[in-house]
Amino acid sequence: MTDVENASELTAADPVQQPLPLAFIHGEALIEKPQDLYIPPDALEVILETFEGPLDLLLYLIRKQKFDITALPVADITAQYMEYVEVMKSLKLELAAEYLLMAAILAEIKSRLLLPRRSDEDDDEEDPRAELIRRLREYEAVKVAAQSLDEQPRLERDIFAVKADVADSVSPIRIEPDVSLQELVLAFGHAMKRAAAFEHHTIEREVLSTRERMSQILSMVNSQTYTPLDALFTPEEGRGGVVVSFLAILELVKEQLLLCVQAGPYSRIHVKLGQHEENQ
Amino acid sequence: MKKINKEQLKQLVEAALFVADSPVSKVTLKETVLSDFQVSERALNDVLKTLMLDYQPRGIQLVEVASGYRFQSLDSLSPWLSKMWQESAPRYSRAMLETLALIAYRQPITRGEIEAVRGVAVSSNIVRTLTERNWIKVVGHKEVPGRPALYATTRQFLDYFSLKSLADLPSSDVFEALDDQTQPPATATLDAPSEDDRAIETAEQKREENE
Amino acid sequence: MKKINKEQLKQLVEAALFVADSPVSKVTLKETVLSDFQVSERALNDVLKTLMLDYQPRGIQLVEVASGYRFQSLDSLSPWLSKMWQESAPRYSRAMLETLALIAYRQPITRGEIEAVRGVAVSSNIVRTLTERNWIKVVGHKEVPGRPALYATTRQFLDYFSLKSLADLPSSDVFEALDDQTQPPATATLDAPSEDDRAIETAEQKREENE
Numbered sequence: 126m127t128d129v130e131n132a133s134e135l136t137a138a139d140p141v142q143q144p145l146p147l148a149f150i151h152g153e154a155l156i157e158k159p160q161d162l163y164i165p166p167d168a169l170e171v172i173l174e175t176f177e178g179p180l181d182l183l184l185y186l187i188r189k190q191k192f193d194i195t196a197l198p199v200a201d202i203t204a205q206y207m208e209y210v211e212v213m214k215s216l217k218l219e220l221a222a223e224y225l226l227m228a229a230i231l232a233e234i235k236s237r238l239l240l241p242r243r244s245d246e247d248d249d250e251e252d253p254r255a256e257l258i259r260r261l262r263e264y265e266a267v268k269v270a271a272q273s274l275d276e277q278p279r280l281e282r283d284i285f286a287v288k289a290d291v292a293d294s295v296s297p298i299r300i301e302p303d304v305s306l307q308e309l310v311l312a313f314g315h316a317m318k319r320a321a322a323f324e325h326h327t328i329e330r331e332v333l334s335t336r337e338r339m340s341q342i343l344s345m346v347n348s349q350t351y352t353p354l355d356a357l358f359t360p361e362e363g364r365g366g367v368v369v370s371f372l373a374i375l376e377l378v379k380e381q382l383l384l385c386v387q388a389g390p391y392s393r394i395h396v397k398l399g400q401h402e403e404n405q
Numbered sequence: 406m407k408k409i410n411k412e413q414l415k416q417l418v419e420a421a422l423f424v425a426d427s428p429v430s431k432v433t434l435k436e437t438v439l440s441d442f443q444v445s446e447r448a449l450n451d452v453l454k455t456l457m458l459d460y461q462p463r464g465i466q467l468v469e470v471a472s473g474y475r476f477q478s479l480d481s482l483s484p485w486l487s488k489m490w491q492e493s494a495p496r497y498s499r500a501m502l503e504t505l506a507l508i509a510y511r512q513p514i515t516r517g518e519i520e521a522v523r524g525v526a527v528s529s530n531i532v533r534t535l536t537e538r539n540w541i542k543v544v545g546h547k548e549v550p551g552r553p554a555l556y557a558t559t560r561q562f563l564d565y566f567s568l569k570s571l572a573d574l575p576s577s578d579v580f581e582a583l584d585d586q587t588q589p590p591a592t593a594t595l596d597a598p599s600e601d602d603r604a605i606e607t608a609e610q611k612r613e614e615n616e
Numbered sequence: 617m618k619k620i621n622k623e624q625l626k627q628l629v630e631a632a633l634f635v636a637d638s639p640v641s642k643v644t645l646k647e648t649v650l651s652d653f654q655v656s657e658r659a660l661n662d663v664l665k666t667l668m669l670d671y672q673p674r675g676i677q678l679v680e681v682a683s684g685y686r687f688q689s690l691d692s693l694s695p696w697l698s699k700m701w702q703e704s705a706p707r708y709s710r711a712m713l714e715t716l717a718l719i720a721y722r723q724p725i726t727r728g729e730i731e732a733v734r735g736v737a738v739s740s741n742i743v744r745t746l747t748e749r750n751w752i753k754v755v756g757h758k759e760v761p762g763r764p765a766l767y768a769t770t771r772q773f774l775d776y777f778s779l780k781s782l783a784d785l786p787s788s789d790v791f792e793a794l795d796d797q798t799q800p801p802a803t804a805t806l807d808a809p810s811e812d813d814r815a816i817e818t819a820e821q822k823r824e825e826n827e
Contacts, residue, residue, distance in 0.1 A: 178525030420675030
């Protein structure tokens with residue numbers, strides 16, 4: 126039944142391909158015996174990894190013998206399975222519990238098949254092989270699926286992600302948060318209220334005095350002649366007063382009420398009333 | 406919203422897909438590079454289709470995967486392209502592939518359920534590797550004693566295997582056929598569990614509890 | 617050494633330049649992807665030139681840089697491509713808004729003056745952020761020891777808030793009534809600032825400085 130041809134028909138994923146019919150059982154070298162059970166010595170060490178567990182081993186045995194899974198010949202398969210387990214044992218491979226569990230299941234099925242059936246039980250008694258057959262089929266489907274998944278074009282192996290560099294002018298964009306005018310006004314209100322609570326007088330006075338000083342300055346200049354800037358400061362007032370005057374001048378310049386001219390670097394600055402004031 | 410002509414739209418979408426680090430969805434395109442422009446869904450689809458055709462004869466291709474569109478090298482060139490890297494692509498063990506396949510086809514699934522199908526324990530290493538690669542993730546816990554984690558595949562998994570959706574998984578027909586044929590007997594056995602079945606179940610439960 | 621036809625050579629070189637992480641030199645091409653093939657210097661130059669022409673009208677271009685050849689996005693697309701890396705800045709803190717408000721209403725104003733009103737230091741970060749947003753600018757220096765900068769708002773600031781001039785800034789009492797209605801608890805605390813308020817401000821400043 127099994128010959129070299131059969132062995133070569135195995136799919137690539139099947140583990141035993143090396144035609145080295147050499148095995149050691151109970152310390153004795155075995156050559157081609159039994160034929161479908163040849164295990165190359167190298168493979169023995171990796172047998173637990175080569176077969177993905179007892180279901181895989183069973184499937185291998187079934188496929189190798191070209192048995193129909195649905196007509197699982199329990200007796201034959203059990204015998205072969207046990208031989209493998211014996212080989213593993215003799216090699217002192219640490220036998221995974223799963224292999225022994227399967228051995229027990231096979232023995233149990235075998236014994237149940239051997240038991241004479243009473244005719245009245247025939248209807249409801251399940252074929253004891255059914256559950257094992259179901260598991261084998263399911264496992265086989267997983268095996269096929271894993272294989273086709275492996276054949277699926279895969280990144281890093283069959284295809285590579287492609288990337289072009291960005292031009293140097295590409296730079297990350299930062300989206301600035303939105304601010305509403307209302308938020309801004311409220312923030313000002315809060316700040317001022319708090320300031321009032323802290324130092325009521327200072328803030329009030331300074332704000333007032335700048336406005337006041339603006340009016341004073343406007344009254345000191347005219348639109349015809351230039352007034353030297355330093356004439357607008359009163360050093361006697363001290364630093365605070367000078368600051369207030371300066372702020373007032375800046376405010377006036379900003380509002381174009383005041384025109385500022387300077388003949389050259391470091392020369393005196395002169396001011397006069399702004400142009401648009403005249404037009405009004 | 407400004408108008409953009411077809412030629413400019415094509416250039417912009419093309420460049421965007423090329424400079425992106427990962428596949429780009431149409432939604433992302435609209436929210437980023439195209440946010441200034443008035444572009445209809447149809448115009449965008451047209452441009453993507455045109456680009457796909459443009460690159461057909463070239464060394465790279467525009468493809469659609471789960472999380473969007475990406476340019477990728479022609480897979481027939483991989484034997485030579487792989488020479489550009491010192492390290493060869495990682496090979497995955499059968500245990501890893503079978504575990505991944507089960508999660509892909511049977512998600513959401515617990516580790517115990519994977520072990521029940523495969524007949525062997527699933528090593529923590531495999532679960533960790535698959536999680537670290539962002540191929541699988543925990544999507545919940547099964548309401549059974551021990552509340553084992555339920556695993557599912559991710560969008561990155563689909564991207565990596567060039568799939569648009571789980572429906573594109575290869576040989577899903579194998580699983581479907583399986584469901585048609587064997588589900589009824591399976592239920593039957595569950596109705597009358599034998600001693601053996603109990604033994605398996607206990608072993609499974611133990612394994613789950615040890616997780 | 618195998619022969620390779622011009623079309624295949626083009627595909628291979630194109631894909632190689634695209635999958636590489638950095639510019640690829642002709643030497644590297646020959647030593648890696650082309651190592652199996654017999655390719656003359658001239659054939660390689662021809663292919664590179666053809667590719668450059670092929671991509672001329674496209675969204676990405678093949679360019680030669682110091683260390684080799686690379687594909688890069690068309691320069692003119694940068695304003696839109698930049699959006700693929702956009703991030704939203706966090707909302708402005710109260711400290712930021714108050715500083716801006718004080719500059720708007722009390723300009724020109726020094727940092728010291730803002731601090732005097734707010735009762736806390738103004739972090740450099742706030743000033744920098746407002747300056748970078750082109751909302752405030754230095755319009756001069758106050759002639760006091762240390763010559764502190766005088767800040768004022770800009771035209772962009774007016775544009776952003778749809779104001780024709782600073783005179784259009786609403787007086788703060790316009791919104792106060794509204795504020796009293798909508799945020800009663802907030803106003804209450806503001807009226808009588810507690811230790812807590814200062815603590816909040818300090819925390820905000822710290823956060824801003826760490827930005």
